Amino acid sequence: MEDSYILKIANLNVDYVTRGSVVHAVSDVSLSIPAGKLTAIVGESGCGKSTLTTALLHYGMGQRRGAILYQDKDILKLKGEELRKFRWSEISMVFQASQSALNPVMRVGEQFIETYREHDRKVSKKAIVEKASQLLEYVRLDPKRVLQSYPHELSGGMKQRVMIALSLLLDPKVVILDEPTTALDVITQDAIFDILLKINREFNTTMILVTHDFGIVAKVADYVAVMYAGQVVEYNDVRRVFKRPQHPYTKGLIESTPSLLSNNEEISEIDGTPPDLRNKPQGCVFHPRCPIARPICSREIPAARIEGDGMVACHAYGHPLYAQESNIEKVGG
Numbered sequence: 115m116e117d118s119y120i121l122k123i124a125n126l127n128v129d130y131v132t133r134g135s136v137v138h139a140v141s142d143v144s145l146s147i148p149a150g151k152l153t154a155i156v157g158e159s160g161c162g163k164s165t166l167t168t169a170l171l172h173y174g175m176g177q178r179r180g181a182i183l184y185q186d187k188d189i190l191k192l193k194g195e196e197l198r199k200f201r202w203s204e205i206s207m208v209f210q211a212s213q214s215a216l217n218p219v220m221r222v223g224e225q226f227i228e229t230y231r232e233h234d235r236k237v238s239k240k241a242i243v244e245k246a247s248q249l250l251e252y253v254r255l256d257p258k259r260v261l262q263s264y265p266h267e268l269s270g271g272m273k274q275r276v277m278i279a280l281s282l283l284l285d286p287k288v289v290i291l292d293e294p295t296t297a298l299d300v301i302t303q304d305a306i307f308d309i310l311l312k313i314n315r316e317f318n319t320t321m322i323l324v325t326h327d328f329g330i331v332a333k334v335a336d337y338v339a340v341m342y343a344g345q346v347v348e349y350n351d352v353r354r355v356f357k358r359p360q361h362p363y364t365k366g367l368i369e370s371t372p373s374l375l376s377n378n379e380e381i382s383e384i385d386g387t388p389p390d391l392r393n394k395p396q397g398c399v400f401h402p403r404c405p406i407a408r409p410i411c412s413r414e415i416p417a418a419r420i421e422g423d424g425m426v427a428c429h430a431y432g433h434p435l436y437a438q439e440s441n442i443e444k445v446g447g
């Protein structure tokens with residue numbers, strides 16, 4: 115791959131240890147994120163997407179093991195002041211349901227000032243307001259009005275734009291967006307994706323977009339990592355994934371996404387439900403739901419195979435039976 119990678123996640127594990135049980139929310143994830151591109155992380159609810167992405171900022175309750183390399187620094191080794199400075203200025207995040215993260219008793223303008231000052235006390239209020247205004251204009255909001263507003267005076271879509279503008283305040287190289295449009299209507303969603311793509315292209319900001327919707331992946335992503343039960347089961351260039359998904363879970367997700375199917379195609383849901391992350395199936399985690407599972411699948415964990423620039427973890431990869439199953443070219447593009 116020509117792209118250089120800005121983040122390299124190596125053998126990352128995140129466990130939530132609760133009374134008497136351990137939730138393996140992220141299991142042995144290795145993934146490299148290309149600089150300047152938009153990488154989507156997709157999978158059903160509860161598969162570990164938020165846990166994985168918050169770990170990239172060394173946030174969250176879980177116990178983290180492994181390494182997350184950013185410019186040859188291991189983020190998981192950052193502490194105290196160094197970690198505080200790193201967050202927002204190198205990598206920022208729009209958290210899931212972040213609209214409610216805006217402080218309800220503070221005007222939006224003050225929140226921009228506060229966020230900036232947590233990183234740099236010396237900059238004048240005027241300079242921060244100027245920068246905030248530019249960013250708000252960039253996300254197509256009226257800065258005069260919005261900076262004076264309290265969060266409850268703004269619509270959901272406006273608040274989400276404010277969060278996106280805020281995430282850009284310290285010129286981060288990477289922005290992570292966790293389901294940024296889930297609560298919004300389709301038109302507002304599309305407007306926000308237009309803005310994200312513009313930011314990605316014009317500022318060359320690397321973006322990591324978390325979504326459960328493969329339709330959104332098709333619209334905006336350059337690369338996609340498919341997560342299932344805490345693992346990345348497939349990773350590749352989006353066009354390749356749509357042309358020929360290699361993992362049966364990926365194929366299942368695509369075929370169950372209404373917006374990707376043509377009129378005469380029927381939606382086919384993936385049978386069953388994701389496993390309990392405290393007690394995962396032996397072998398391949400997907401085998402109990404897999405339409406092409408063979409005996410080996412319940413016995414052995416499939417190794418990650420390199421597939422072009424991407425990766426797939428499936429015992430059936432390269433198997434003639436599997437090649438036959440993969441007639442997905444009619445979908446997406």
Ligand SMILES: Nc1ncnc2c1ncn2[C@@H]1O[C@H](COP(=O)(O)OP(=O)(O)O)[C@@H](O)[C@H]1O
Pocket residue numbers: 130131132137139157158159160161162163164165166175176391
């Ligand atoms: N603070 C926590 N304590 C215990 N379990 C958690 C915690 N946060 C998330 N989990 C569990 O970790 C798993 C992955 O959750 P999450 O990362 O939120 O998935 P996703 O974002 O894909 O929906 C789920 O089983 C969830 O219940």
Ligand SMILES: [Mg+2]
Pocket residue numbers: 163164165210292
């Ligand atoms: Mg989530």
